[in-house]
Amino acid sequence: MILEAKNVSYYYKSNKEALILDNVNYGFDCGKMYAILGPSGAGKTTLLSLLAGLDVPIKGQILYDGKPLTSKGLTAHRKYHSSLVFQNYNLIDYLTPIENVKLGGKGNPETLLGTIGIGKEFWKRNVLQLSGGQQQRVAIARALASEAKLLLADEPTGNLDDATAWDVIDLLKRIAHEENKCVIVVTHNKELAKEADAVIRMETHT
Amino acid sequence: MNSMQRAWRSVIRKPIKTLLLLLVIVTISLLILCGMASRNASVQTQDNTRQAIGAGLRLDANERNRFKRIKEASEHFDENGEGSYGGVHQKIINTAWGPQWSSWADNSFDSLQMDDIKKIAAVPGIADYNITTVITPALPGNFNRIEDADNDQYADIGCVSLIGNRKMALDFNVLSGNVSIKSGRMVEAGDQNVCVISEQLAKANSISVGDALQFKNRRDPGNTTIYESTVIGIYQTKQLMSPKMSGDTYRSENIVFTDLRFPEKAEGYENDPLFEHAYFKIGDVDQYDSVKTAVEKIDIDWERYDLIDRNGNMSTMSSNFNDLAKISTLLIVITFIAGLVILFLIFVFWVKNRNHEIGVLLALGCKKVNILGQLLVEALIITFLSFAISFACAPVITEVAANYLVTQQTEQAQMQKDINADKVLTEYRESEQTVVGVNVAVTDEMMAFCGSGMISLVGASVGIAGISILRKKPKDILSELS
Numbered sequence: 001m002i003l004e005a006k007n008v009s010y011y012y013k014s015n016k017e018a019l020i021l022d023n024v025n026y027g028f029d030c031g032k033m034y035a036i037l038g039p040s041g042a043g044k045t046t047l048l049s050l051l052a053g054l055d056v057p058i059k060g061q062i063l064y065d066g067k068p069l070t071s072k073g074l075t076a077h078r079k080y081h082s083s084l085v086f087q088n089y090n091l092i093d094y095l096t097p098i099e100n101v102k103l104g105g106k107g108n109p110e111t112l113l114g115t116i117g118i119g120k121e122f123w124k125r126n127v128l129q130l131s132g133g134q135q136q137r138v139a140i141a142r143a144l145a146s147e148a149k150l151l152l153a154d155e156p157t158g159n160l161d162d163a164t165a166w167d168v169i170d171l172l173k174r175i176a177h178e179e180n181k182c183v184i185v186v187t188h189n190k191e192l193a194k195e196a197d198a199v200i201r202m203e204t205h206t
Numbered sequence: 207m208n209s210m211q212r213a214w215r216s217v218i219r220k221p222i223k224t225l226l227l228l229l230v231i232v233t234i235s236l237l238i239l240c241g242m243a244s245r246n247a248s249v250q251t252q253d254n255t256r257q258a259i260g261a262g263l264r265l266d267a268n269e270r271n272r273f274k275r276i277k278e279a280s281e282h283f284d285e286n287g288e289g290s291y292g293g294v295h296q297k298i299i300n301t302a303w304g305p306q307w308s309s310w311a312d313n314s315f316d317s318l319q320m321d322d323i324k325k326i327a328a329v330p331g332i333a334d335y336n337i338t339t340v341i342t343p344a345l346p347g348n349f350n351r352i353e354d355a356d357n358d359q360y361a362d363i364g365c366v367s368l369i370g371n372r373k374m375a376l377d378f379n380v381l382s383g384n385v386s387i388k389s390g391r392m393v394e395a396g397d398q399n400v401c402v403i404s405e406q407l408a409k410a411n412s413i414s415v416g417d418a419l420q421f422k423n424r425r426d427p428g429n430t431t432i433y434e435s436t437v438i439g440i441y442q443t444k445q446l447m448s449p450k451m452s453g454d455t456y457r458s459e460n461i462v463f464t465d466l467r468f469p470e471k472a473e474g475y476e477n478d479p480l481f482e483h484a485y486f487k488i489g490d491v492d493q494y495d496s497v498k499t500a501v502e503k504i505d506i507d508w509e510r511y512d513l514i515d516r517n518g519n520m521s522t523m524s525s526n527f528n529d530l531a532k533i534s535t536l537l538i539v540i541t542f543i544a545g546l547v548i549l550f551l552i553f554v555f556w557v558k559n560r561n562h563e564i565g566v567l568l569a570l571g572c573k574k575v576n577i578l579g580q581l582l583v584e585a586l587i588i589t590f591l592s593f594a595i596s597f598a599c600a601p602v603i604t605e606v607a608a609n610y611l612v613t614q615q616t617e618q619a620q621m622q623k624d625i626n627a628d629k630v631l632t633e634y635r636e637s638e639q640t641v642v643g644v645n646v647a648v649t650d651e652m653m654a655f656c657g658s659g660m661i662s663l664v665g666a667s668v669g670i671a672g673i674s675i676l677r678k679k680p681k682d683i684l685s686e687l688s
Contacts, residue, residue, distance in 0.1 A: 052569070078569060086684070090565070090684070091566075092219055094216050103567075142570075
């Protein structure tokens with residue numbers, strides 16, 4: 001088990017009454033794609049943030065390779081253990097696709113961009129000149145540039161048309177299976193969730 | 207991709223942001239350089255001008271001591287009150303109203319003593335000296351004096367005024383800037399039987415440099431003796447010299463500057479000169495006080511003299527330029543403070559505007575200090591570009607600014623002088639406050655100071671504005687963005 005949520009609870013400090021996550025326990029393995037499914041407000045993105053080391057749980061802990069994320073620091077976890085793909089791509093607007101991919105890690109950007117289907121003619125353009133699907137592919141390439149075992153995607157198909165969304169899901173699935181990575185995808189889309197090896201259903205806390 | 211590479215790309219690919227900051231830093235740098243150059247120029251100008259104007263000590267006879275010496279001399283007269291002692295003479299004259307006592311003194315009694323003058327002139331620090339005789343009337347011989355046709359000349363003695371000088375360049379009328387040479391030269395030490403006349407007198411009599419002027423002793427009833435003097439120069443005045451007494455004898459145009467010993471000859475008192483003033487020019491005005499102290503320690507009869515400071519314009523000039531130096535310093539301080547505030551606000555705006563980028567970089571595992579470092583590197587790249595522009599433009603802009611400030615200051619000083627002109631009646635004329643040597647140079651030291659100052663300013667601004675980065679949590683930023 002590469003990643004484990006152990007008795008994880010979380011609430012926003014501004015509203016301690018509203019528990020977002022309540023004693024969540026789950027383990028994640030490499031070579032699989034996980035889909036976290038649930039309605040808005042169920043805490044999907046919050047759980048993904050905790051797994052990515054963007055925040056720390058109020059109670060419980062996240063273990064990476066059996067060790068708490070805080071042992072080596074959240075920044076180190078984000079840099080070396082996990083890579084993130086966002087719904088709104090979050091590319092750096094003054095960099096080209098190649099340069100954005102370089103931000104992710106040491107992976108060869110040209111190879112990665114070629115692999116995920118970004119033509120050479122787009123490599124040195126400003127990222128804002130690319131379509132939404134292309135930008136998301138660049139974001140995925142950036143995530144793949146990292147040698148991290150975890151690839152965490154928050155609604156990666158949320159801004160894409162159906163055809164592109166399916167392409168992206170196929171790509172993520174392939175990454176999980178072929179590159180032996182642990183891919184965790186947060187999504188609303190039940191059809192897409194069906195493509196995952198495991199689905200985690202989250203409910204709104206009452 | 208490291209912070210430096212990102213910083214460089216951000217600078218060149220976000221031109222509006224870069225140009226805005228570039229403009230601000232260039233402006234601040236130029237203002238600082240202007241302030242420094244003006245301050246430097248004012249200090250240099252002050253020094254140059256003070257040295258150029260010069261300062262000196264003036265030696266006059268003490269009037270109270272004169273009366274004391276007359277009283278002492280009278281104690282040596284006979285029981286009738288007649289006699290001579292120490293150059294003072296008293297004689298009884300019988301008149302229709304009864305006997306009257308007539309008293310007079312030789313020139314030697316009233317004159318400054320040449321030995322004393324030479325002792326003072328030998329003091330280290332005295333660069334040069336001048337002796338000026340009393341204004342001595344003499345009758346014109348082979349020329350006509352200037353007269354006012356509307357004036358009744360009955361009461362006038364029909365003379366011109368001779369002023370003898372050892373070195374005319376140090377005459378008070380010349381030092382004040384009122385008298386200057388139009389052609390020829392001034393009287394120098396060692397000249398004999400020479401004179402410098404007014405342009406009006408020269409024109410009225412068609413006199414040129416090299417001509418000989420003849421004078422006669424006004425006390426000689428037969429006007430038998432002719433005293434000849436060669437014209438070596440023609441002077442001009444900015445405004446007419448104030449006459450010492452009424453009548454055309456003493457009018458400005460009729461004043462003839464001669465060598466030191468000519469007036470006594472023309473008056474019939476050869477070898478009995480009457481030296482009224484002596485002026486000692488101090489070589490380095492910064493040594494003024496120490497030289498004066500050394501002069502005061504000389505063993506001469508100081509009761510007989512008044513030693514007068516002649517450095518009033520030094521303090522005026524100093525105060526004017528001290529004001530300018532203060533204004534320049536204030537400009538630098540205000541620019542620094544305003545620069546810090548403006549740059550801080552710019553970087554706060556930068557950080558706020560780049561929230562998304564900061565959030566993404568944090569999510570990708572960048573350290574906060576590296577993100578802050580990237581902003582600092584960006585700011586420094588722009589700062590160094592600004593330096594190139596500022597330092598290239600600085601010589602021209604600072605010269606314009608500093609000259610403007612110096613001119614303003616000089617005009618203000620002149621205006622103040624004009625306002626005060628009619629308030630005090632005085633014969634004393636200040637030396638001309640011609641500003642000399644305004645040298646507005648942007649030195650390497652100024653550039654180094656400006657450069658290090660600006661780097662500190664930018665560093666401090668980025669540091670203060672960047673505190674918010676250190677407090678940011680990637681999840682908060684990304685939640686906000688999504």
